[in-house]
Amino acid sequence: MKKYVLILSLLLMACSQDKPTVLSKPEAIQRYEREVVLHGSVSLNGASAKTGKVEARLANGDLLAEYQLDNSSRYRLTIAAGTVLPIILSYSPSEMTKDGERLISVVVQTSLYQYDINPLTTAIAAKAMALGGYSSKNLIQAAADSVHVPDANKTTTGFRGDPTTQYGGWH
DSSP: OHHHHHHHHHHHHHHHSOOOOOOOOOOOOOBOSSOEEEEEEBEETTEEOOEEEEEEEETTOOEEEEEEEESOSEEEEEEOTTOBSOEEEEEESSTTOOGGGOEEEEEOOTTOOBOOBSHHHHHHHHHHHHTTSSOHHHHHHHHHHHSOOOGGGOSSTTOOSOTTTGGGSOO
16 A cells, blocks of 8 residues: 555656756857848849848837949948847838838848848738747748748658659659
8 A cells, every 4th residue: 555655646746846947048149240231132922122221220229321222123222340140131122111111121240241021021021020029930930931832842842742753753
């Protein structure tokens, strides 16, 4: 009887213990160590934007740089050394553009300098904000959620069919 009571009490203790809470590490603050030039292109519904203004702003809204498109969809913005990320790049076709109608792209990595601005980057940024803010983790998750990959196409890029016959069968 003592054995059963001991086993039962050990089982109850094991079941009642809380699992340790795993906290994710906050992302390290990223800042540009030197002056950089961010560049890219602006497109609207598959067509290149030829006029309008591209701005780089901090998350608090402070203006860092701006570039006026002049018969080209390409922009270049110089960002000062010491600037802390994220940086929100926005495109406005005219001065009358409302905030909700602007296209945006978000800079969260100091190692990348090319950022296109289009409806997809705007949707990804909105989804990342809904996930909790402009962080690298949220932007990656938002991008993954924004792109549809058919279930039948997940074995190898571009391959559809029986994976046992791919490349001449199993190797």
